[in-house]
Amino acid sequence: MTEFTTRPEILGTYGVVTSTHWIASAVGMRILEIGGNAFDAAVATGFTLQVLEPHLNGPGGDMPALIYSAKTGKVQVICGQGPAPARATIDHYKAEGIDMIPGNGLLATVIPGAFDGWMLMLRDYGQLSLRDVLEPAIHYAEHGHPTLARVSATIAELGEFFRTEWPTSYETWLPGGTAPAPQSLFRNPALAETWKRILREAEAREGREAQIEAARDAFYRGFVAETIDGYLRETEVMDGSGARHKGVLSADDMAGWRATIEDPVTHDYHGWTVAKTGAWGQGPVLLQSLAILQGMDIAAMDPCGPDFVHSVVEAMKLAYADREIYYGDPAHAEVPLDILLSASYNAERRSAITDRAALDLNPGVVPGFEDQRALTLAMLERVSGIGAVYEPTMAHLSEKKGDTVHIDVIDREGNMVSVTPSGGWLQSSPIVPGLGFCLNSRAQMFWLEEGLPTSLAPGRRPRTTLTPSIALHEGRPALAFGTPGGDQQDQWQLSFFLRHVHHRENLQAAIDMPLFHTSHFPGSFHPRTREPGGVTIEANFAPAVLDDLRARGHRLTVADPWSIGRLTAAKRNADGLLRAAATPRLMQAYAVGR
Incomplete structure (x- = not known):
């Protein structure tokens, strides 16, 4: 049975290109x-x-x-x-x-x-x-x-x-x-x-x-x-x-x-290996989120249901909290990615997830980094304000970002x-x-605070939010995907990837499904605000799902339908068949191929 999608998934053998503008x-x-x-x-x-x-x-x-x-x-x-x-x-x-x-x-x-x-x-x-x-x-x-x-x-x-x-x-x-x-x-x-x-x-x-x-x-x-x-x-x-x-x-x-x-940072998940940039970018948060979710039965969850949204949001809160403490340019600071992506560490992180929405910023404790953790948390308490974090290109927010x-x-x-x-x-x-x-x-x-992996310093790369992705399936390079969206990039990519791996073969169907993200952690862009427990979610979700999430303590901002995320993706099957898809949101992105 063919799934309904807003656009056809592009199929071909010669080549596919997908981007955020049709030209x-x-x-x-x-x-x-x-x-x-x-x-x-x-x-x-x-x-x-x-x-x-x-x-x-x-x-x-x-x-x-x-x-x-x-x-x-x-x-x-x-x-x-x-x-x-x-x-x-x-x-x-x-x-x-x-x-x-x-x-x-x-x-x-x-x-x-x-x-x-x-x-x-x-x-x-x-x-x-x-x-x-x-x-x-x-x-x-x-x-x-x-x-x-x-x-x-x-x-x-x-x-x-x-x-x-x-x-x-x-x-x-x-x-x-x-x-x-x-x-x-x-x-x-x-x-x-x-x-x-x-x-x-x-x-x-x-x-x-x-x-x-x-x-x-x-x-x-x-x-x-x-x-x-x-x-x-x-x-x-x-x-x-x-x-x-x-x-x-x-x-x-x-x-x-x-x-x-450089070599990428990778993580294995249900037969897939996802490759991202190092910790000078935020990409490893997607990998850590997968490591946390690895102990949950995501495949059994409705990909548009409240259990899926709650589990993904809570995992991302933990991974992004660790980003705030530990990430930075590895050429200038020690970043314990081996621990942050390890099974034992993320089993402990997973145990922090309950049936209620977390409202505190809760980074994990890595041995040898206790002082850095305390210093960063004290700094964030002092300078990071409370308020909605923008994702600049979305239609329901400011044009000026x-x-x-x-x-x-x-x-x-x-x-x-x-x-x-x-x-x-x-x-x-x-x-x-x-x-x-x-x-x-x-x-x-950068922060203007000494002693952090993200402190301003000559020659140091800023901890960018830019985070493209390639994934291998059973060792074979298979999937390229990504999106604009600042701190939300890995959040929208995570939902897309989970839905594609566990619920959908069709790239376009996975992209078309309703999206959400959390603004629980401090934003990477000025003025660096956060919204504890905040979740922006498209109105495409069923009202019962929104009510369930509110009952769990999530502080929802319901966005207009089709107004979050600008995902694109391309895939190569084992037999050489090429696939591509692009979001219909904002009516700009297009996939082409033959």
């Missing part, structure tokens, strides 16, 4: 059609999304990727997450009158990592030229693309602020003094020229790899870095602190940094990419004159 997905498919592989398609899709969804990502942002190469037979992580600049010290920020890093402006900027991450993917795993993957984005920046209604609303809401405080953004996003109307053609000629100049400098060299290296040099050690440096040296702008500040990023910071390739996009690609050779680009959105900081893009605000993930 970007079509661009990725075109790259596959002209002979590119999954990595080429992901790069072209990613650059195109910077043009199409500028309120969610941009060239000055970041991009962690999970990849599987059929040639190497390995799942790996590409870390396109830049670290804090050399002058980003706690003393400097406190001298600026800052006690919490604002969510926008120049002080919130770390080294932009997206461009180098994409170039590393293209050089080492792709096979097409730099021109092949950049030309679609250049076309849409130069000749125009239909403006999303949410982009139009975001620009209109910020128009007066841009005019008075960020004039370079005003010139870019409100040409002629007017925000672009929904579905009108919008152009960013300065951004198109930036990419064309990078191409010109790259193509002055002979050979594919030499051209990609020249592009990296142009961005991080050439005219792009020099332009950013010159702007930041002279510019002081208003930010979320209510005061004007200069940034701390310099050309020297950019020149000394490169994206890296930035967020993220997502891409999943699988080609006919079995290469896989799951990547979650973000940062550098139009709300984050002013446009850098002459470049057509702005910088990121990822430094807001």
Whole structure:
């Protein structure tokens, strides 16, 4: 019997691409059609999304990727997450009158990592030229693309602020003094020229790899870095602190940094092995949630019933509480992931789950980390306020918060990419004159408190929320999936994955099922608030389910139907059949393939 879904699950054998914008997905498919592989398609899709969804990502942002190469037979992580600049010290920020890093402006900027991450993917795993993957984005920046209604609303809401405080953004996003109307053609000629100049400098060299290296040099050690440096040296702008500040990023910071390739962190669950980034991202919370849920009979639960929601929410509360205490850049802090993902530790964590909603933040105790736990809890008690935590792209909340996009690609050779680009959105900081893009605000993930794994420090990666996923089934790379949504990314992915593994074969059916998330723990974004026991849940759930959850003590915020999450997913069966799906929510994401 065929399940009803909002859209068909895409099936094929040649290749599939799914992303958070229909044009970007079509661009990725075109790259596959002209002979590119999954990595080429992901790069072209990613650059195109910077043009199409500028309120969610941009060239000055970041991009962690999970990849599987059929040639190497390995799942790996590409870390396109830049670290804090050399002058980003706690003393400097406190001298600026800052006690919490604002969510926008120049002080919130770390080294932009997206461009180098994409170039590393293209050089080492792709096979097409730099021109092949950049030309679609250049076309849409130069000749125009239909403006999303949410982009139009975001620009209109910020128009007066841009005019008075960020004039370079005003010139870019409100040409002629007017925000672009929904579905009108919008152009960013300065951004198109930036990419064309990078191409010109790259193509002055002979050979594919030499051209990609020249592009990296142009961005991080050439005219792009020099332009950013010159702007930041002279510019002081208003930010979320209510005061004007200069940034701390310099050309020297950019020149000394490169994206890296790392091994993933993994966890086995019911015949599946899920791969995530290290603890410099939040990805291991999904793995720990699975470890906690491993001792429960999830398969016996109604995937839209109160037992499922309660069990998943309570497991996530525990895993995210541990994130707050123990996660950070492993190159700068010891992170006890071996313990946090162990069966014995999570059996103890599981025993904390009752039939009532927990209202306290309850991190586990790891031997040797007792002082760190106490210090972090005391700091959170002092600075983390109580209030709803936003998930920026959802239709029922503010347009003014930035967020993220997502891409999943699988080609006919079995290469896989799951990547979650973000940062550098139009709300984050002013446009850098002459470049057509702005910088990121990822430094807001740091705390201005000494002695924590997430304390601000030069060279340290912020604990990002960006968390793409690849899963192997019985040892075979099978599934790429992810979503935008800040702290909610792993929450929505967890529900999708559990429903797919235990209840649904059809990717689209699993994505279409109603979603929920908890705001129980402190958010990663300014102002870092939490809502003890809070659960945001779609009204698609049956009223009896909502009543049952309230009776268990969950503090529900019922969102409009079809208003939470932007999941996409792609899958390769053992026989080579490819599948793909994308959420109908917000009516932007699309899966394509043949």
